[in-house]
Amino acid sequence: MSDESGVGGAIAALIGAGPAAGFFLYAGIKTKYRNRHARYKPETVVHHELKDAQLQEELVNTIKTKKSLIDGYNAFSFDRRAAKVTVTKD
Amino acid sequence: MTSDNVTSDNVTNNDGVGAVADPNSVNPAEQFLETLKEAAGAAEADEADSLKVATPAGGDDGVNKCPQCGGSDVAFVTSRTALVCKFCRYEWQPESLDAALGLSENIDRLKGTITSTNAADIEDDAALVTLKCTGCGAEVVIDTDHNLKARCHWCKSVLSLNNRIPNGAVPDGILPFRISKAEAMASIKAFAEERKRFALPAFAETFRPENVMGVYLPYMTVDGNIETRFDGFGEITISTRRINDNETEYTANVFKVGLDMKLEVDDLVVETASSKANINSDVSTNNIINALLPYDVKKVVRFNANYLGDEFTSERRDLDIDEVEHYAVQHFLTIARSAAMPSIRKFSRGVRWDAEAIHIHGSRWTSVLLPVWLYGYVENRKGRQITHYIAVNGRTGYTMGSVPINWAKARAVSWGAAIGISIITWPIAIWLAIMDMSS
Numbered sequence: 001m002s003d004e005s006g007v008g009g010a011i012a013a014l015i016g017a018g019p020a021a022g023f024f025l026y027a028g029i030k031t032k033y034r035n036r037h038a039r040y041k042p043e044t045v046v047h048h049e050l051k052d053a054q055l056q057e058e059l060v061n062t063i064k065t066k067k068s069l070i071d072g073y074n075a076f077s078f079d080r081r082a083a084k085v086t087v088t089k090d
Numbered sequence: 091m092t093s094d095n096v097t098s099d100n101v102t103n104n105d106g107v108g109a110v111a112d113p114n115s116v117n118p119a120e121q122f123l124e125t126l127k128e129a130a131g132a133a134e135a136d137e138a139d140s141l142k143v144a145t146p147a148g149g150d151d152g153v154n155k156c157p158q159c160g161g162s163d164v165a166f167v168t169s170r171t172a173l174v175c176k177f178c179r180y181e182w183q184p185e186s187l188d189a190a191l192g193l194s195e196n197i198d199r200l201k202g203t204i205t206s207t208n209a210a211d212i213e214d215d216a217a218l219v220t221l222k223c224t225g226c227g228a229e230v231v232i233d234t235d236h237n238l239k240a241r242c243h244w245c246k247s248v249l250s251l252n253n254r255i256p257n258g259a260v261p262d263g264i265l266p267f268r269i270s271k272a273e274a275m276a277s278i279k280a281f282a283e284e285r286k287r288f289a290l291p292a293f294a295e296t297f298r299p300e301n302v303m304g305v306y307l308p309y310m311t312v313d314g315n316i317e318t319r320f321d322g323f324g325e326i327t328i329s330t331r332r333i334n335d336n337e338t339e340y341t342a343n344v345f346k347v348g349l350d351m352k353l354e355v356d357d358l359v360v361e362t363a364s365s366k367a368n369i370n371s372d373v374s375t376n377n378i379i380n381a382l383l384p385y386d387v388k389k390v391v392r393f394n395a396n397y398l399g400d401e402f403t404s405e406r407r408d409l410d411i412d413e414v415e416h417y418a419v420q421h422f423l424t425i426a427r428s429a430a431m432p433s434i435r436k437f438s439r440g441v442r443w444d445a446e447a448i449h450i451h452g453s454r455w456t457s458v459l460l461p462v463w464l465y466g467y468v469e470n471r472k473g474r475q476i477t478h479y480i481a482v483n484g485r486t487g488y489t490m491g492s493v494p495i496n497w498a499k500a501r502a503v504s505w506g507a508a509i510g511i512s513i514i515t516w517p518i519a520i521w522l523a524i525m526d527m528s529s
Contacts, residue, residue, distance in 0.1 A: 007522060007526045010519075010522060011519045011522050011523055011526075014515040014516065014518050014519035014522070015512075015515070015516060015519050017511055017512070017515045018507075018508045018509065018510070018511035018512030018513075018515055018516070019508050019512070021507050021508055021511045022504040022505060022506075022507050022508025022509075022511075023504070023508075025503065025504045025507050026500060026501070026504035029288050029495065029500045029504075030495065030500075032285065033285050033288060033289070033492070033493045033494075033495045034375070034492050034493075034495065035375075035377075035378060035381070035490060035491065035492055036377065036492075038377055038378060038380075038381035038490050039369060039377055039380055039381055040359070040380045040381060040383040040384070040421075042358055042421040042424055042425050043424050043425050043427070043428035043429075044428070045383070045384040046355060046356070046357065046358050046359075046384065046421070046425060047355075047356040047357065048353055048354060048355045048356065048425050048429065049353065049354045049356075050351060050352070050353055050429045051198065051351075051352040051353065051354060052350075052351065052352040053349065053350070053351045053429075053430070053432075053433050054349070054350045054351075055347070055348070055349050055433050055434070056347070056348040056349075056350075057324065057345040057346070057347050057348075058345060058346045059343055059344070059345055060323075060344050060345065060346050061343075061344040062328070062341065062342070062343050062344070063325075063341070063342055063344055064339055064340070064341050064342075065339070065340050065342065066333075066337055066338065066339055066340070067340070068338070068340065068439070069439055069440045070323065070324070070325045070437075070439050070440045070441065070442050071442065072442040073439075073440040073441070073442055074441075074442055074443055075427075075430075075431065075434060075440055075441040075442070075443065076431075077427075078424045078425075078427040078428045079420075079424045079427075081420070081423065081446060082320070082322070082443045082444055082445050082446045083444050083445065084444065084445040084446070085423070085445075085446045085447070085448075086445070086446070086447040086448070087419055087447075087448050087450070088447070088448070088449045088450070089203075089449070089450045089451075090201055090202060090449075090450065090451050090452065
């Protein structure tokens, strides 16, 4: 069984190699020339001081899953806002 | 709170040029706090909550004279980032606005929206301002959409706008150019050279790095005293089980997570020209200019129109604080999300934030002009015009740009690569499949 899946995987990789190369080359050209991803990154360049951080956590469930990360993982997407945002002022 | 200006005695002399701070004067930070207390005490609780802080008096409007000899021909020298009198060669630099206003102090005590003099709301949109020449009395018109100084046609005196005017054109501070035009041209040329293979032919043919322009663009620096609350879920792996070569089963604890933080943010920068503020614009690659940030805004000096000289132009601010505040809020939240990372490291399978809340206790806004070397190219594509910029940070020399692409060539080469590689790999794949079936 594993041999078959190994050969199958190799065949799929060989078939996909050409189209993948073309796709990544096109995407690479767009990235290098247009630089659409370039932006001000205040999270790394603006001086800020964290004065206090209080974490609350409550165990709600235990699950079995084949996924290696939590669904909708977004902790590293600093500039992408959460589904709900509230803004208040003094 | 009343909206009266509260005088802050400070360090400029009456020659109209910022001088070095008197070491015996009151600490600017304490002065600023006293200013806040006086304003709070004088205000009525149910009025508008905006506090103003007076920017130190700069040069007079009109002819700006050398503080040493009184000569009116003053130039800005990029290599020394200093103003120089062309008559007596006296050189000087206005003091840092950050030091004068205590802008890095007491962020944790900020309450309400505090604006320096020239960050106040725009009251009049007219770009043309008329000055009476103090040399000969003639009337001189300055187009503040592009400059803040002009030469009198009669007596050749240079007239400047240095103090607040209703259309928001004059800022509190300016960060002078440190990168010369020659250096900017070299950077832009090198940037375009690396991208000539797939560049649009019309761009390559008309590319003239000497056409780069030195422009002061309007921004505001923002300090923030904020609190945030994030809510979501986090997971921690308890155990793993290998199902087969390709699959693993994870057993994990799921937690409901909440995180409260208090943050002080110092010198966030937001764009205040509507033509540049939208970094996702379809008609102009504004994200390129946005990517030049940050600047060393601690070195911003009290505005003096002589910094513009004959070499540079300026763009007028046309957005008020309430129109750009949402950009600042976005950035505050981005900063807070990054600051949250150490607190959630324990969640080995990561965290998903479902809700963000931010409470702004206080913010402090200062209007500034920041230096950019800008090269623009307008591409006409399918009836639409897109302006591509290659821009150089006028202080650090950092270069970023967008070069228009020869799409036909890019597609042809990409297809060629895909087909060329497939010509080699597909026969191998077919052969492997045949071998596998026959065995």
